[in-house]
Amino acid sequence: MKTLFAALVLAVALVPESSTSAQPASTGSTRTATAGDWPAKTIRMIVPFPPGSSPDLVARMLNDKLGAALGHPVIVENRPGAGGNLGTALMAKAAPDGYTIGLSIGGPLAVNKVLYSKLGFDPFTDLAPITLVAASPNVLVVDPKLGVGSVKQFVALAKSQPGKLNYGSVGNGSASHLTMELLKTRAGIDIVHVPYPGSPQVNTAIVGGQIAAGFVVPATAMPLVQGGRLKALAVTSSVRSVVLPELPTVAEAGFPGFQSTAWLGMVAPAGTPKPVIDRVSMELVRIIRSDEVRNRMRGIYFQAIGTTPEGLANLMREEVERWGKVIRQTGARAD
Numbered sequence: 001m002k003t004l005f006a007a008l009v010l011a012v013a014l015v016p017e018s019s020t021s022a023q024p025a026s027t028g029s030t031r032t033a034t035a036g037d038w039p040a041k042t043i044r045m046i047v048p049f050p051p052g053s054s055p056d057l058v059a060r061m062l063n064d065k066l067g068a069a070l071g072h073p074v075i076v077e078n079r080p081g082a083g084g085n086l087g088t089a090l091m092a093k094a095a096p097d098g099y100t101i102g103l104s105i106g107g108p109l110a111v112n113k114v115l116y117s118k119l120g121f122d123p124f125t126d127l128a129p130i131t132l133v134a135a136s137p138n139v140l141v142v143d144p145k146l147g148v149g150s151v152k153q154f155v156a157l158a159k160s161q162p163g164k165l166n167y168g169s170v171g172n173g174s175a176s177h178l179t180m181e182l183l184k185t186r187a188g189i190d191i192v193h194v195p196y197p198g199s200p201q202v203n204t205a206i207v208g209g210q211i212a213a214g215f216v217v218p219a220t221a222m223p224l225v226q227g228g229r230l231k232a233l234a235v236t237s238s239v240r241s242v243v244l245p246e247l248p249t250v251a252e253a254g255f256p257g258f259q260s261t262a263w264l265g266m267v268a269p270a271g272t273p274k275p276v277i278d279r280v281s282m283e284l285v286r287i288i289r290s291d292e293v294r295n296r297m298r299g300i301y302f303q304a305i306g307t308t309p310e311g312l313a314n315l316m317r318e319e320v321e322r323w324g325k326v327i328r329q330t331g332a333r334a335d
Helices: 004-011 055-071 081-091 106-115 151-159 175-187 201-209 218-226 274-287 290-298 311-331
Strands: 043-047 074-078 098-104 127-137 137-141 166-169 192-195 212-215 231-235 261-269
Touching: 004 151, 043 055, 043 081, 043 274, 055 098, 055 127, 055 137, 055 212, 055 218, 055 274, 074 151, 074 166, 081 098, 081 106, 081 127, 081 175, 081 201, 081 261, 098 106, 106 175, 106 261, 106 311, 127 218, 127 311, 137 175, 137 201, 137 218, 151 231, 166 201, 175 192, 175 261, 175 311, 192 212, 212 218, 218 231, 261 274, 261 311, 274 290, 274 311
Parallel strands: 043 074, 043 098, 166 192, 166 212
Antiparallel strands: 098 261, 127 261, 137 212, 137 231
16 A cells, blocks of 8 residues: 555646546535535635644635635634544534535544544545645654653653653544554553644643643644754654754654654535535645745645545545554554
8 A cells, every 4th residue: 555645645636627526425405506606605614623723824824815716705713622523523514505614634534434433424425525735744742851852762761651651642533643652552652642622732731741742743843842842853754854854753763664644634515516626626726836825834844735636535545544554553542
């Protein structure tokens, strides 16, 4: 099976106007939007994480430009909770009339299907993929007061205190959760998982001494690293990141093949008319791939991507297969 990084690279393709959407067939009768009369009012973009989180930062790079392209405002609505499941469920249950879209992460959009016995929605039947927006490596950050300067030192400390250290994630099933569970298994360490609403809260908890470490996206962590309030140890990409070349990879620290990528996908409720999905996808890819947005995303350590709806759908399926194996291997749970 291709690695996640390879899948992202292969998925990068501009959306042609005649592209075929991968969204599930409509299961209801609500089809008020057509290519001719949509949009006629404000569109809401649900972000299932708090203000200041990386999904929120990226959403606010896109909403005004998308609104300008569509001729009606696109308003960001933050609905955090349950590791992104709450807001993603709201997207799934919204009317499929073209006036609700959402930006979420890999947990709610894919992995949580195999992590939760009762998720409350199915990302593969209740959501329509629009585009894969962006991706970023995770960074292993720790409390500087731990006195560790490398992954090997962190592992040694954890081994010396089994069950005593804890780590934060942005929610069950998130890349930040499963990446640490993978490290725990590979390194043979025992540290306790504490989920938070978003990466800013994880960072704050580490700075405040409530938790010891976490895998988080660099968008929210690096300002604190640069200010000396967090210590960055490594990135989770397969090779050194072009935006963080000074940081080694976890693989370099003695865990060959270790790789994890945080990604953001735009979706709509299943049954949203195909002309709407195609129009939003086409406009978003154009926006995402503009020099301005590419540079702004790079400024927060994200790679701008932009794919067809099929590109995101394929990645969602691959993530379930890839992380499903990790979940079974590590025994990771949603509670």
